[in-house]
Amino acid sequence: MAETVLDYEAEAAHYDRTRGGVPRAEAAARAVLSLVPAGTRTLLDLACGTGLVTERLARPGLGVYGADAAHAMLRVAAERVPGRTVRADARRLPLPDASVDAVSAVWLLHLAPFAPEIVAEAARVLRPGGVLVATVDKDAAHDVGSDIDEVLRPLRSAAPASDRADLVTAHAAAHGLDPLSSAHFTGHGQGATPRDTARKLRAGYFASWFSGDPATTETLAAALDALPDQDRRRPDPRYRLASFVRRG
Incomplete structure (x- = not known):
């Protein structure tokens, strides 16, 4: 679900525990790697957070690096992928043009009103034939x-979705990236409960959908409160990854 932008400095301490932990990270890493061509030697994981997925992308012959803008997240990531993390805004990466073979952006574009800039920067640092892999929708x-x-x-x-697949595809095309393939993976442990969804709604997590209008908030929260099985998790989400290849 869409959320307001969180304080990721504060979130670092419990981020993994509340986001599906290792099972979700392993599923995401497998899906990303399924879209990375054989022979790829360098992969940059944008908004790597605590590095839980980044760590699981590592393979013999593949150098994996992580970038994130939050100090607290990177402190955790640096323990998982030592010497391979950098603090950086995804719109302004400290890398030369055409310097990496692959870029991954898992659970990033939906948070960013500046998604076109992120796609443009990924295209800039990709070598010809390199791929961008990103979650969409x-x-x-x-x-x-x-x-x-x-x-x-x-x-x-x-609500406007900055990671809508057709929009991301258009941003990619504008910067020399052509659609390549797609994959799906399960967000283990991410199935919502009515009680927790109502709590998040009242806390403002979804305010960007409707400007946080109090009357709308309470009307929806009350409808969630009235649902049966308040603490039963609904089905886990099934996320989609799209890949794009840099033109030669």
Whole structure:
């Protein structure tokens, strides 16, 4: 679901525990690697966070690096991929043009109103034939077919999604990146409960969908409160990754 921008300095201490932990990270890493061509020697993981996915991308012959803008996140990541992390804004990477073979952006573009700039910067640092792998349509993967989805669908469908697949594809094309392939993976442990969703709604997590209007917030929260099985998790989301290749 779409969220307001979190304080990732504060989130670092419990980020992994509340985001599906190792099972989700392993599923994400496998999916990313399935879209990385054989012979890829360097991969930059943008917004790497605590490095839980970054660590699992490492393979013999593949040098994996992580970049993130949050100090606290990078402190954790540096323990997992020592010597291979850098503090950097994804829009201004401290790398030369055409310097890496692959760039991954897992759970990043949906958070960024400046997604076109991130795609442009990824294209800049990719070598010809290199690939960008990014999650797209993240919000659409949550609560599919569930009663929570029935409550929140009007907001979700009206909200602008910066990682919408057609928009990302257009940004990519504008910077010399052509569609290549796609893959899916399960967000283990990410299935929502009505009680937790109502709590997040009241805390302002989804305010970007409707400007945080108090009346709308309470109307939706009350509808979530009325759902059965308040603490039963609904199905885990199934995320989509899209890959794009840099023109030669």
